[in-house]
Amino acid sequence: xxxxxTIADWRKFREALEPxxxxxxxxxxxxxxxxxxxxxxxxxxxxWTVASIFVNPTQFNDPKDLENYPRTxxxxxxxxxxxxVDFVLSPSSxxxxxxxxxxxxxxxxxxxxxxxxxxxxxxxxxxxxxxLKLLNLVAPTRAYFGEKDFQQLALIQGMAKAxxxxxxxxxxxxxxxxxxxxxxxxxxxxxxxxxxxxARFPRILSNRELSxxxxxxxxxxxxxxxxxxxxxxxxxxxxxxxxxxRLIDNFGNFGASK
Amino acid sequence: xxxxxTIADWRKFREALEPxxxxxxxxxxxxxxxxxxxxxxxxxxxxWTVASIFVNPTQFNDPKDLENYPRTxxxxxxxxxxxxVDFVLSPSSxxxxxxxxxxxxxxxxxxxxxxxxxxxxxxxxxxxxxxLKLLNLVAPTRAYFGEKDFQQLALIQGMAKAxxxxxxxxxxxxxxxxxxxxxxxxxxxxxxxxxxxxARFPRILSNRELSxxxxxxxxxxxxxxxxxxxxxxxxxxxxxxxxxxRLIDNFGNFGASK
Numbered sequence: 001x002x003x004x005x006t007i008a009d010w011r012k013f014r015e016a017l018e019p020x021x022x023x024x025x026x027x028x029x030x031x032x033x034x035x036x037x038x039x040x041x042x043x044x045x046x047x048w049t050v051a052s053i054f055v056n057p058t059q060f061n062d063p064k065d066l067e068n069y070p071r072t073x074x075x076x077x078x079x080x081x082x083x084x085v086d087f088v089l090s091p092s093s094x095x096x097x098x099x100x101x102x103x104x105x106x107x108x109x110x111x112x113x114x115x116x117x118x119x120x121x122x123x124x125x126x127x128x129x130x131x132l133k134l135l136n137l138v139a140p141t142r143a144y145f146g147e148k149d150f151q152q153l154a155l156i157q158g159m160a161k162a163x164x165x166x167x168x169x170x171x172x173x174x175x176x177x178x179x180x181x182x183x184x185x186x187x188x189x190x191x192x193x194x195x196x197x198x199a200r201f202p203r204i205l206s207n208r209e210l211s212x213x214x215x216x217x218x219x220x221x222x223x224x225x226x227x228x229x230x231x232x233x234x235x236x237x238x239x240x241x242x243x244x245x246r247l248i249d250n251f252g253n254f255g256a257s258k
Numbered sequence: 259x260x261x262x263x264t265i266a267d268w269r270k271f272r273e274a275l276e277p278x279x280x281x282x283x284x285x286x287x288x289x290x291x292x293x294x295x296x297x298x299x300x301x302x303x304x305x306w307t308v309a310s311i312f313v314n315p316t317q318f319n320d321p322k323d324l325e326n327y328p329r330t331x332x333x334x335x336x337x338x339x340x341x342x343v344d345f346v347l348s349p350s351s352x353x354x355x356x357x358x359x360x361x362x363x364x365x366x367x368x369x370x371x372x373x374x375x376x377x378x379x380x381x382x383x384x385x386x387x388x389x390l391k392l393l394n395l396v397a398p399t400r401a402y403f404g405e406k407d408f409q410q411l412a413l414i415q416g417m418a419k420a421x422x423x424x425x426x427x428x429x430x431x432x433x434x435x436x437x438x439x440x441x442x443x444x445x446x447x448x449x450x451x452x453x454x455x456x457a458r459f460p461r462i463l464s465n466r467e468l469s470x471x472x473x474x475x476x477x478x479x480x481x482x483x484x485x486x487x488x489x490x491x492x493x494x495x496x497x498x499x500x501x502x503x504r505l506i507d508n509f510g511n512f513g514a515s516k
Contacts, residue, residue, distance in 0.1 A: 136424075
């Protein structure tokens with residue numbers, strides 16, 4: 001496995017890479033079994049697999065969240081290698097990906113303002129911008145994203161279509177802990193009591209006997225601060241906070257909003 | 259020369275095109291000798307030359323200007339062919355290039371707000387968005403733009419760098435009429451008296467004896483409505499209006515603003 005810390009080195013290498021299908025998994029590091037499932041899927045479907053590890057500052061609306069985001073490069077590289085990753089793009093500074101100082105941006109003016117977008121101003125603009133940069137740099141055949149971030153996945157699929165990117169955007173099922181909590185790099189920041197409570201989030205959110213507003217009430221009663229619970233296109237989306245850790249999740253096969 | 263009216267047809271064709279350098283000249287049609295110089299340059303430097311003809315609605319801040327923009331497809335195709343163009347992409351509807359309904363956009367938050375950007379809200383956002391779509395669809399080796407639209411050229415070069423497009427963006431000298439007026443598709447909309455007066459615009463704008471504000475005064479005295487005259491990075495930029503026709507131009511080798 002080869003690791004690239006500068007964009008210039010990567011571009012030189014990419015230009016000379018022999019042709020073949022390329023699978024790409026962009027990450028912010030702190031890799032867990034959810035990432036591993038994406039990486040393995042990519043390795044099984046493509047000649048080459050590229051992972052990127054970059055904690056993208058422009059998609060953090062909360063500076064505290066950016067500061068506290070877990071950074072675990074050494075174990076990340078070991079996990080990537082064990083999953084069959086060939087190349088890791090791990091830019092050493094913000095300037096590597098933002099030579100323009102974030103002057104140029106990609107935005108979306110509808111779905112990106114709803115759900116998480118309504119609670120995290122600028123988040124999806126930063127996410128779409130960095131993903132477009134990375135997709136252009138890697139020029140993969142396929143790119144893999146988890147369904148835990150379903151809104152992110154839908155926006156990236158929309159961007160790929162709107163800008164005619166010749167890349168297949170593939171959504172993969174949410175990986176869950178034994179108690180049902182969706183795997184997330186932020187889970188490591190939950191205190192033990194919070195971690196136990198967190199398992200009630202997917203249980204309540206996926207309960208089809210409850211309307212969205214009933215689920216929100218039940219979550220609040222259980223001790224979560226609720227950002228939103230909302231049904232949209234047959235899917236229930238939710239975001240809650242425990243202390244300074246924000247959790248999101250979603251489940252399909254829901255009817256229209258009640 | 260082959261003409262494509264749907265994006266789907268073009269993409270199928272582009273995928274199967276044998277490898278070789280590709281030069282690309284995006285236009286809004288109403289082709290004149292300025293376009294011809296870009297097309298010929300591209301044809302001389304690349305295995306294939308692609309031109310696009312699309313009056314991009316999202317970059318018109320003024321609906322009247324969009325409505326009145328000249329559309330001359332038949333002579334445009336004849337001129338393109340005579341310049342050595344191999345393929346013309348001439349989308350038959352707005353929806354072809356905006357399957358997303360202009361939900362996804364590219365913006366720039368500094369230079370795009372100055373000069374023409376200060377007078378044409380949304381113009382550069384629409385321009386950058388359609389240019390990114392076209393660059394992705396054509397995937398050229400080189401793309402050619404006239405220096406008459408110097409701000410546009412600089413913004414496209416910045417976008418290509420920011421998003422790591424593997425495309426060389428080439429600026430080409432402004433083509434001028436015998437009396438010095440920069441060639442522009444909008445010139446055909448000048449009444450005869452206005453057309454005669456218009457030649458004073460480049461003469462006054464390029465006069466290095468005048469400061470920017472003196473040039474603006476002189477233009478106003480001559481009968482132009484002045485949007486701006488401004489020195490920036492050793493270049494003098496100007497935009498004026500005659501009736502409902504807007505003219506822009508720029509000249510290098512100017513000192514800093516006086």
